[in-house]
Amino acid sequence: MSLGVIIKSLSNVRSYHPPYGEFTIAKILKESEGRWTPVFENVRKGFVGVGNVIDTREKLYLYLGVKNDEEAYVKLLNAEENPAKLESVSTWRDMYRELESLYDLPMVRYYEKEAKPYITSGVIIGVGIDGVMNASIHRFSPVGNKKAVVRLVPRHLYQIYKTSIEKGREVPIAVAWGVHPLVLLAAASSPPYGVFELEVASRLMGGIKVVELENGAVAPFMASVIIEGFLTREYAEEGPFVDIIGVYDRVRLQPVVRVERIFVLREEAYLHYLLPAGLEHMLLMGFEREAKIWRAVKSVTPGVKKVRLTKGGFGWLVAVISLDKSVEGDAKNALLAAFAAHPSLKIAIAVDSDIDPEDPVAIEWAIATRLRADRGLFVVPYVRGSTLDPVALNEEGLTHKIGIDATRPLDADPSLFEKAKIPD
Structure with missing residues (x-):
């Protein structure tokens, strides 16, 4: 056709x-x-x-x-x-x-x-x-x-x-x-x-x-x-x-x-x-990698709900994964699986299932209210990333990667993280 x-x-x-x-x-x-x-x-x-x-x-x-x-x-x-x-x-x-x-x-x-x-x-x-x-x-x-x-x-x-x-x-x-x-x-x-x-x-x-x-x-x-x-x-x-x-x-x-x-x-x-760097470019280049991230994350964390390679990361460098974790560590396992599935990935963020990975404000809110930097941040140093990254350490894309666990701690009171709603 x-x-x-x-x-x-x-x-x-x-x-x-x-x-x-x-x-x-x-x-x-x-x-x-x-x-x-x-x-x-x-x-x-x-x-x-x-x-x-x-x-x-x-x-x-x-x-x-x-x-x-x-x-x-x-x-x-x-x-x-x-x-x-x-x-x-x-x-x-x-x-x-x-x-x-x-x-x-x-x-x-x-x-x-x-x-x-x-x-x-x-x-x-x-x-x-x-x-x-x-x-x-x-x-x-x-x-x-x-x-x-x-x-x-x-x-x-x-x-x-x-x-x-x-x-x-x-x-x-x-x-x-x-x-x-x-x-x-x-x-x-x-x-x-x-x-x-x-x-x-x-x-x-x-x-x-x-x-x-x-x-x-x-x-x-x-x-x-x-x-x-x-x-x-x-x-x-x-x-x-x-x-x-x-x-x-x-x-x-x-x-x-x-x-x-x-x-x-x-x-x-x-x-x-x-159009270079347009929505079509991002979707074509990133969709299959998104599918591989979804499959890899699902194999280690069955509670995965949604995966997105973000527009801010041009469909390539930044992934957000929403999930329901059953035990602490699920989110980090999901982030590590995402890096393995898409080697060009530079930043991976895990959020709870009430956060829409396509909403940058909601993602930022989750980071602001649910991230504990002492246990929710990790860096993977000196690994191959994307040759498209302007701050990569060499032409082969050597870089440091960041994982961000912005899911609420399971040992905290869930009511502290509930979004306020105005009734209809």
């Missing part, structure tokens, strides 16, 4: 028309996130832009066919553990036209100090020297008509790249831009090495079709744009661009892609503009 079909099935969609200023699309994405889905008509001939496709849990749960957090967590984690095979489509070329240059694609800049227009939601499918395939989302910015630089973080595609280059082999890749939201969700997840994220998407979607490219990579059938190429041993400067925590990532030397072909759907190609 194409992204265009998905968008046309949504309610609360608003259309916009040219002319578009340099930052018009970014401004509308920010204004509309969590509220409506913007559609940017005719961003260039043959192209339609769309954003905030998966910026709320309501949309995510609609795509997944579930009703609540727990059902969504279970479905996603089950798909990672039980991926489904892909169906290859041989007769696909007639549905696509070819472009001669990456600059023919209507990319945009989102923030004033970003280096250039680029793709923020491109799913890169890489083929390892051992035949392992990986699908993950990476920044993709042109440095020539048929050359681009990509940001690789030290995860699976990076591992495939390093291993291949060391053995004198370029990495065959496909870049898919404008795909089904559940393909994005799967590509933003981190199943074990060797589990192909497109097969995770196939399980979530009840099957998925792919096209096979001449270089050996595959791409989702009906992706609006498919770029075929190779990750080379050449490097170029990448950035500055904005990352998940809303600051400008530093300029780095990153691998260059040599582009062989650029395919675009002949029917209107819907391109997905993902």
Whole structure:
């Protein structure tokens, strides 16, 4: 199913028309996130832009066919553990036209100090020297008509790249831009090495079709744009661009892609503009980690009620866990489990089940009234955290982590912690 079909099935969609200023699309994405889905008509001939496709849990749960957090967590984690095979489509070329240059694609800049227009939601499918395939989302910015630089973080595609280059082999890749939201969700997840994220998407979607490219990579059938190429041993400067925590990532030397072909759907190609550090970015990047935190915490503390990677932590660095503890120590066990489940996590906070993890005022109130610093605070020193943390001790993300037990002490009078209510 194409992204265009998905968008046309949504309610609360608003259309916009040219002319578009340099930052018009970014401004509308920010204004509309969590509220409506913007559609940017005719961003260039043959192209339609769309954003905030998966910026709320309501949309995510609609795509997944579930009703609540727990059902969504279970479905996603089950798909990672039980991926489904892909169906290859041989007769696909007639549905696509070819472009001669990456600059023919209507990319945009989102923030004033970003280096250039680029793709923020491109799913890169890489083929390892051992035949392992990986699908993950990476920044993709042109440095020539048929050359681009990509940001690789030290995860699976990076591992495939390093291993291949060391053995004198370029990495065959496909870049898919404008795909089904559940393909994005799967590509933003981190199943074990060797589990192909497109097969995770196939399980979530009840099957998925792919096209096979001449270089050996595959791409989702009906992706609006498919770029075929190779990750080379050449490097170029990448950035500055904005990352998940809303600051400008530093300029780095990153691998260059040599582009062989650029395919675009002949029917209107819907391109997905993902606002860096926006709600959609946070939900896509953090949801699977949230599911893993939920599962890990539930295994040590059955009383867990709700887990949230917070907006203030940009869906990545800060987690709040609400729970009913049965004995002292449950909250700390929950916090340690959260750190183990999501290694990039920097701060974990445990609160009682009467505190909403999505309410920052309620969380602060719990810390103010229920935390005993002598026994509720702990620091985990010198552990690997997130490379996105601006105060990490090195480029590998070495940091100190903080656990905060803001649950009420079981040996204290419960009436001292009861929220006052005004009767109806």
